[in-house]
């Protein structure tokens with residue numbers, strides 16, 4: 107190569123290098139710009155979503171609508187049953203955080219491509235933390251004087267107990283206390299209630315808990331104790347008081363002073379809850395569970411405070427002690443946490459004998475719940491609360507002034523398509539029910555603690 111040839115080759119290579127360098131640099135600048143504008147758009151979108159949610163919440167509040175959230179559980183090993191082709195195909199998805207998409211085409215059936223909108227939709231990967239973060243604001247309302255009810259509804263095996271309590275050990279119902287991140291709404295809500303109480307200005311609060319199971323249309327008190335102090339389920343009845351409220355006479359209400367006392371107590375009651383294997387999974391709850399926290403706010407009078415030996419300044423040491431104190435004013439608010447038994451198509455359940463009886467009681471009580479919501483939605487003069495013990499027990503939460511959140515739980519697979527569509531239909535109807543604005547209990551003006 108002549109000198110001239112080498113020079114021009116070097117020049118050419120240099121030009122190529124410079125060109126490549128310039129192009130890379132331009133790309134990098136462009137990518138940086140794009141990244142920045144994407145970030146800006148995302149931030150703006152999140153702000154708008156928050157604003158829209160806040161507006162939606164106010165609207166729901168004003169109309170007294172029932173809030174409905176929907177959680178789609180992940181695919182699990184028991185979904186893939188041998189010999190059932192296509193049954194484990196996923197057909198229900200979270201299209202976004204407010205939309206469920208059900209998409210399915212089966213030979214011999216019309217294809218389904220349907221969306222359902224709810225206040226919040228959780229995809230299979232969303233954690234217990236995320237679910238609870240959306241529920242927690244309702245608990246603030248509880249201490250502001252509103253009754254609150256959170257109810258999990260869905261087909262057998264769709265994740266109701268997981269969502270409400272957390273994953274369950276083989277032998278018993280219990281809170282998996284070892285792994286806090288897996289705890290469900292009930293234990294977290296209790297922790298939150300005690301945290302909120304600890305932040306309150308002087309006044310007095312105490313928390314009582316009751317645990318009830320509705321099994322085969324009978325109510326059982328799961329905290330009742332025998333003469334040796336051992337818990338055993340005692341049958342109770344539900345009545346309507348003169349004020350038109352539902353009440354369970356003789357129901358055990360235990361005072362708890364903190365969340366771990368609550369967990370310990372409720373765990374004992376949960377051991378009595380009926381569960382049997384079903385064709386869906388081995389540890390199916392065959393009863394509706396209702397855990398109620400009653401929060402009594404006591405505004406101290408002249409004598410109160412002198413007798414309060416509690417370690418916490420904002421809490422009374424016992425209800426009995428408080429009842430003995432004169433010049434007190436009390437306001438009671440109630441948090442009802444409900445893990446409904448699983449809805450099921452009787453034909454699908456494969457149940458016979460006693461199990462079939464259980465299944466039909468579960469289905470009857472759930473359709474009584476749907477009938478009650480239908481009657482409220484149509485503003486009928488008669489709402490058939492007394493058609494089942496479940497609806498009679500939940501009367502004040504469903505039809506009364508409570509803020510009600512229905513947590514729909516959905517199995518993602520084709521096998522449970524019919525049940526999932528039924529649950530999604532239930533949720534859609536529930537969120538259209540308007541009951542008038544949630545009513546706040548008026549707190550008496552707090553007098554300064556002495």
Ligand SMILES: Nc1ncnc2c1ncn2[C@@H]1O[C@H](COP(=O)(O)OP(=O)(O)OP(=O)(O)O)[C@@H](O)[C@H]1O
Nearest residue numbers: 179180262263264265266267268273390391447448
């Ligand atoms: N989001 C989830 N992530 C992980 N596992 C889950 C989830 N939801 C449910 N599961 C598991 O699926 C199984 C069935 O769930 P779960 O018992 O909560 O259903 P269920 O709706 O309460 O059923 P049933 O009405 O029969 O009692 C359990 O083993 C549970 O741990």
